[in-house]
Amino acid sequence: MTRAPSTLTELARLGFAELGETSERLGELDAPDLVPYFASAANPDQALRLLMGLRAVASDHLIPLLADTEAAGRLVRVLGASEGLASFLARHPEQLDALLEPLGAPPTAADYSDDLEAAVEGLSGEAAWVALRIRYRRHLTRLAAWDLEHADPILALDRVAAALADVAGAALDASLLVARRDAPFPPDQIAATKLAIIGMGKAGARELNYVSDVDVIFVGEGSEGLADDRAVEIATRLAMLTMRGIHELATEPSLWEVDANLRPEGKDGALVRTLESHVAYYERWAKGWEFQALLKARPLAGDVELGERYVAAISPMVWSSASREGFVESVQRMRERVTEHIPASEVDVQLKLGPGGLRDVEFTIQLLQLVHGQSDPRVRQRDTLSALVALADEGYIGRVEAAEFGQDYRFLRLLEHRLQLSRLRRTHLMPTDLEALRILARATGLATNADDLAEQWQRTKHAVRRLHERLFYRPLLSAVAALPEDGLSLTSEQAVARLAAIGFRDPRGALNHIAALTGGVSRRATIQRNLLPVMLQWFAEGADPDYGLLAFRKLSEDLGEAYWFLRMLRDSSGAAQRLTSVLSGSRFVGALFERIPEAAAWLENEDELRPRPLEQLLEETRATIARHADDEDAAASALRTARRREILRLALAGIVGTITIGELGHGLSDITTAVLTGALAIAHRYGDGIEFGIIAMGRYGGAELGFGSDADVMYVYRPAGASDEEAQQRAEQIVHALSRLTEDLRIPLDLDIGLRPEGKNGAIVRSLESYRAYYARWSLTWEAQALLRARGVVGDAPLLDAFEELADEVRYPASISEQDVREVKRIKARVENERLPQAADPARHLKLGRGSLSDVEWFVQLLQLQHGARVPGLRTTSTLEALAAAETEGFVDAADAGRLRDAWILASRARSAMTLWTAKTSDVLPTDHQQLEGVARLLEYPPGSASRFEDDYLRVTRLARQVFERRFYGDSRPGSRR
Known part of the structure; x- marks a missing residue:
């Protein structure tokens, strides 16, 4: 009795999307017992539509399947998962009986070979090719049905992949059999020609996909008196005919591409070589990547004995290849090049080649195998998962890591299988369409909807990438x-x-x-x-x-x-x-x-890895000057040694994590103050007719120095008995003496006076009254801004106090005009356009780049110019203290202040870390993976986190730049935008 079509709600619960059409089709199908099987189909709508199409063209062949509900269920699952197999069944409806009986388990390689060779028995040319391809796809249909019926397809993955490799090898054997019939050579010579087909890659490892290129190498040899030259000639024709039988255009579509490009010399090399020729090539000319490619080589088809001799001859070279100079680096570079050549539009959807994809797993395991397989035969496994187990068993990878890697690899392989099965096309691109993702989620059975699958895929990608970087670039082996x-x-x-x-x-x-x-x-x-x-x-x-x-x-x-x-x-x-x-x-x-060297002792006691207070440093400085009162050069040398020692103390503290970036800035600034105090004590003796002072500017003024930072300063004097002309001359002598006494080739102390009035064109030192007159008549907005971080640090205290009072009048105006505000913004835009080094990436420049130090500091300084006169908290030389005051006063909300603070701290830490890592000063975040890794490790990232650190920096500065653009420029940014 015919049952009424299911309600729309029931149809939706089964997974149908085209509800109206579905109800009509089910009514027309009139097979109510079949309806529940659609719930297990990846795409129920597709399954029903294709089933109706089959009924229209192959009703007689379909009747036995529909009469057997289990067979009908197999058919529905296959149709719902693969339009490619449905097209095959529509072309050859007589093959529908392949689904009448359950497979039970995939046949053996010998079973496949016997059956495919029987299919081409007595045939030649295109007729044989067609018969071979039909029989191959019949096996593929049965295997797909067996695969799709598993509740947990991940558990079936290994057997499916092995069976696909076995049937591919059988297809090559059958095609070679036909080639021997069709080759235009004397039968006795063909019979005396040995041809071994060596499986490479996934075919060699018995982990093939539903639609993969089958990578092969051909080895030829003569027997029964046939010369090798003649045998290679015949074997070459046999190889070509074998390949044509698989992928030459014919009435039945090709199966897959037979790719022989991994042979010696690639596309330019001979298609077939003798075993001796292969060995000679690999001994003399082969590159490291070629041995990596040979890792999975095995006899796949043809003459098995010759194939085994080939593998036996090549294997020792494969397992000694890691001893070659630069081998590990070459494998790492090759993986990086693969990623770099992915089209930008595909990077985020590449299941195979992209970051966190299958290649990350495979390259990692292969590298570890090649390195350790030299001395440990137990890790010499062909397939990826067996190799992973062996590496874990022998302790080269942690068991937990191996389990995670294996699970993630199976998940990615299952996605790959289901994507390729859909249309029987070679693809490794994840769909972005939500409906396609929903269908893929149903096909894998690993997620309930598109969002869940996408989230699981992203999570898997990140996990694979992290583990790949940790193992591939820093292998945690024995x-x-x-x-x-x-x-x-x-x-x-x-x-x-x-x-x-x-x-x-x-x-x-x-x-x-x-x-x-x-x-x-x-x-x-x-x-x-x-x-x-x-x-x-x-x-x-x-x-x-x-x-x-x-x-x-x-x-x-x-x-x-x-x-x-x-x-x-x-x-x-x-x-x-x-x-x-x-x-x-x-x-x-x-x-x-x-x-x-004796500083190594500090590492035993964390108290020694703390910045010494400024008063202690100054006390030591005074003692040094007193001890070398009669020898200026010896005193200066002692000061430089003390400075190096204290910088080393802070470097050690920074690396082991006992100080913050704020403590580092104060510590380095105090060390600079101490050495300048000593140098000035040598150069400026009491009673020389002037008062003299050193004004800290920039990051030094803010007590924010990092490793490699310049010390921005200005010099000021006031006559104290000497004439104006004598005082100026004496002040200039002191400035020159300071440069000479503090010169250090080991750790340069660059006393930068570029922030003085009139910049590089201004006098190197001025009297206090000269500063007063200049600021009263000529001062530009940028000079007032520069004074925001001016701080008297070394010299005669009354003079330093007087200068700071003068600076307060300039840097904290009662009001600032809109024109001056626009001038600040104009200068900032100009700095971005003109001071950034040519060809430097604005996103990676730590000082002048987007969202980096400059953006945060200019934002804070504009607030100080606007509000410093009435808000005491803003009257500070510290960027972070001023930012905190601005947040307290409501000039910037907590979220925006947090983004700016995070960017300033990260850029400051990265800048110092780059100096520590390379012993050179640089303001540009490196692009080289090893350099990034070194900097990341100094910033306390775990091993293998170069990409994570890079992503964090670009994300943090991008967010800070958004705040800066919105709060600093608003809608009135002058000049061009960078």
Whole structure:
């Protein structure tokens, strides 16, 4: 009895979207028992529509399936998941009987080969190709039905992928069989020609997709007296015919592309070579990536014995390839190039090549296999998931990490399978259309709707990318601490491999350092022999383990047998670990340790890693000057040494995280004040006829210095007995003496006087009255703005107080005109357009870039100019203190203030971190991955977080720039916009 069509609500619950058409079609189908099966179809509307189409063209063939509800259910699932297979069944309705019986389990490779060879028995040419392709797709239909009926398709993924590789190999075998019939050569010569088809990539690893290029290499050889040259000629024709049988245009569409471009010399190389020719090429000419490609090579079709000899001959070269110089870096660069060449429109939807995609998993595992497979045969697995298990079993990857990686990889592969199954087309692009995502979610069974699937995919991508970066760029494999006692021997190839694996770029150089540190019978050598295996792992966890180990060797040699040093290493693991961290994370620190090795002792006591109060620094300065009263050069040298020592103290504190960016700024400013105090005491003796003062400006005035910052200053004097002309001459002599006495080639102290009146064209020093007259008559808005951070720091106190009183009159006007406000904005726009270095990326410049230091400081300074006269909290030289006061007064809301504060702090920290990492000053965020990683680690990001740090910086500064644009420029920004 015919049941009435389901209600619209019931249809929607089953997953139908086209409710009106569906009701009519179900009524026409008149198969009520079949309706529940549509609930398990990826696209019920498609399944019903295609089923109706099949009934129209193949009713007789369809009747047996519709009579068997289980078979009908299989058909509905296949039609709902694959228009490609539906098209095949419509072309060949006699193949519908493939779904009558459940598959049970995928056939073996031998079963597939026997069946496909039987399908082409007695056929040749296009007739054979068509028969082969039909039989192949029949197996594909049965396999897809078996795959789609699993409640958890992830569990079936491995068997499906292996079966796809097996049936692909069988198809090549059958096509080769036809080729041997069709080849225009004498039958005896064809019979004497051996041709092995080596599966590469996913085909070799038995992890093929529904629609993949099948990567192969052809190996030819003569037998029964046939010369190899003739055999290669015949084998080449056989290979070409075999490929044509798979993908040549015919009445039945091609199956997939047979890609032989991984052969020696690629497209330019011979299609077929002898085994000896292959071996000769790989021994002499092959590049590192070619051995990576051979990692999964196996006999796929053709002459199995020849194929096995090929794999046996190539395998030793594959597993020794990681010992090549620069191998790890070359693999990393290759992965990066793959990402760089993705079209911009596809980056975010690339399931295979994009960040967090399948390639991240595969490249990571292959790199670890190649590095450790040199000495550990247990990780020499062809397929990705087996290799991952082996790496975890042998301790090269943590079990939790391996489980997460494996689950994420299966999830991505399942998405790939379902996307390709849909139209039987090779694709790796995730859909963006919500309806397509909904259908994909139903096809995988892993999400209930489009939003859930999209969220799960994004979460998986981020997890894969994070783990990829942590393992791929800093492989957490076996710890060097686990090496046997002779594992540090210079001749130990295993030690070289393991050092390379955990991150040393020059493992042989590292072994040289290890030998120097542990050689001999001294107490130091004995202790370091016991400590180094552990310390090597700590070095490897740093951003630059090679430099860290070199710096440690130099430090050890400088300190020799010092008891405190050896005791610290032996008894204080915290200090030893901190030492490895700072040495492998900062060339700046390494260079200073060469001059002040005893500073390593501070790492044992956190109290030593705190900025010393200014009064203590000044007391030491006064003692130094008194001690060298008769020798100016010796006094200056002692001051420079003290400055280096205190900067090293702050560098260590910054790296190990015992001070904030605010404490760092104050500490570095105090050190500068102390050395200038000493230098001025030498250059400006009591009774020389003038008062003299140093005014801190810019970041120095705000007590916001970072590593590598210039010290912006202005100089002021006041006659005290000397004539005006004599006082000016004496003041200029003092300025020149200050530059000479503070000159330091190791850590330059650049006393920058560019913020003085009239800028570079102005006098290098002025009297207080000259400043007063200038500001009264000629002062420009930018000069008033520059005075906002003016602070008297060194010199005669009455003069410093008088200058600050004068500065207050200029920088905190009772009112500021709209014209002056526009002038501030105009100058800021001009700075953005003209001072940013040519070709510099505005988004990456830490000082002048969008949302960086300059934006925050100009915003705050404009508020100070406008409101400083009546708001005491704004009368401060500190950017962050002024910003906090502006927030308290309601000039900026808490959210906007937070964004500005975050950007200023991050840019300041990044700027100092770049100096610590490279020992050079730079204001541009690097694009190089290794450089970004080094800076990120100094900012306390975990290993492998270069991309995360970069994203954070660009996001934080972008948000700050939005606040700046809205609050500083508003709708009246002058000039061009950058």
